[in-house]
Amino acid sequence: MEVIYEAFAFIFGLVWGSFLNVVIYRVPEGISIIKPGSFCPVCKKKIAWYDNIPILSYIILRGKCRHCGSKIPIKYPLVEFFSGLSFLLLWRNFHQxxxxxxxxxxxxxxxxxxxxxxxxxxxxxxxxxxxxxxxxxxxxxxxxxxxxxxxxxxxxxxxxxxxxxxxxxxxxxxxxxxxxxxxxxxxxxxxxxxxxxxxxxxxxxxxxxxxxxxxxxxxxxxxxxxxxxxxxxxxxxxxxxxxxxxxxxxxxxxxx
Ligand SMILES: [Zn+2]
Structure with missing residues (x-):
């Protein structure tokens, strides 16, 4: 049963990490973290939900923007992964x-x-x-x-x-x-x-x-x-x- 909770914590952490990426990019630029939705910082095209799945989309797109082909920094999936790992470990090590x-x-x-x-x-x-x-x-x-x-x-x-x-x-x-x-x-x-x-x-x-x-x-x-x-x-x-x-x-x- 515990493994299900941990998997859930990890996935929740991945999604949270995706939000942290938005904060990391937008707050220093002075852009709202709510609107507009995700966009490519190079070509400014909107990123569809299916291209915005934590870690998976990075692998499927081979680290490149679907529209302009510019490189997506490895930092994005890394932030998502560490956020996911953090949630899992906090759940496990801090005894709920x-x-x-x-x-x-x-x-x-x-x-x-x-x-x-x-x-x-x-x-x-x-x-x-x-x-x-x-x-x-x-x-x-x-x-x-x-x-x-x-x-x-x-x-x-x-x-x-x-x-x-x-x-x-x-x-x-x-x-x-x-x-x-x-x-x-x-x-x-x-x-x-x-x-x-x-x-x-x-x-x-x-x-x-x-x-x-x-x-x-x-x-x-x-x-x-x-x-x-x-x-x-x-x-x-x-x-x-x-x-x-x-x-x-x-x-x-x-x-x-
Ligand atoms: Zn682009």
């Missing part, structure tokens, strides 16, 4: 506790939206991060990590990246991070609590470094290429949150 799942859906949706917009435009809009901080703190009054950990998480989250930014600026004269990154980590701290801040920073920096080295090796770009750090913050938080990982305990467990 309604408030935990609701908070998870809000948090994970914000992570996916911010990663999507940051990878497109190197931008983490306030319209998502600021209400995200408020939502994270609001939930913490009813479920873990509790309001103190949540509020401290938001404050320290903001300040720690701001400090890294100032130090980096002082040492290299370059801006390695943006204010959007500070607000995003504040939001993550508000949802996950202060204890998870350091693990999030460690895992996201690790992912960012690996990706950066990969780019240098593959594309022969220099290290000055700006990386969308929000994407790595998002991936790190997603993994730690959805699997409820406690890196500190895992590490201590290795020495026992």
């Amino acid at each position: 506790i309604p408030l935990e799942i609701l908070r998870g859906l809000v948090f994970v949706s914000l992570l996916i939206i911010l990663a999507g917009i940051d990878s497109d435009r190197m931008l983490l809009p306030d319209i998502f991060t600021i209400p995200g901080i408020a939502a994270g703190i609001a939930f913490s009054f009813f479920i873990s990590p509790g309001p103190l950990s949540s509020i401290l998480g938001a404050l320290i989250g903001y300040l720690s990246l701001w400090l890294v930014y100032k130090l980096f600026l002082l040492l290299t004269g370059k801006e390695g991070l943006g204010f959007g990154d500070f607000k995003m980590l504040a939001m993550i701290g508000a949802f996950m609590g202060i204890k998870q801040l350091l693990p999030v920073i460690i895992v996201s920096s690790l992912l960012g470094s690996l990706f950066g080295i990969g780019i240098i090796l593959v594309k022969k770009k220099t290290f000055s290429t700006m990386l969308p750090f929000g994407v790595f913050l998002s991936i790190a938080s997603w993994i730690l949150y959805i699997f409820n990982l406690d890196l500190f305990n895992l590490y201590m467990g290795l020495w026992r």
Whole structure:
């Protein structure tokens, strides 16, 4: 029976992911997320419902617009897939506790939206991060990590990246991070609590470094290429949150 619920959660998540794609593309452009219906951003032709089925349509159309043949970014089916996977894992790992799942859906949706917009435009809009901080703190009054950990998480989250930014600026004269990154980590701290801040920073920096080295090796770009750090913050938080990982305990467990 459980597998039916999980399949349902996955499909519901796919459809939600399709909506997240609309938000990722339209909100920074200032287009309404309700009207008009889906259209190709290149030829502006309307996309029929049968060409708008999550993941399946991308495969059937071989990643190309039916009308103009322009490439559909792989990001679209990826967002849908991760949204589907998120719903399934939230259902499974959060033991069907309604408030935990609701908070998870809000948090994970914000992570996916911010990663999507940051990878497109190197931008983490306030319209998502600021209400995200408020939502994270609001939930913490009813479920873990509790309001103190949540509020401290938001404050320290903001300040720690701001400090890294100032130090980096002082040492290299370059801006390695943006204010959007500070607000995003504040939001993550508000949802996950202060204890998870350091693990999030460690895992996201690790992912960012690996990706950066990969780019240098593959594309022969220099290290000055700006990386969308929000994407790595998002991936790190997603993994730690959805699997409820406690890196500190895992590490201590290795020495026992
Ligand atoms: Zn087109």
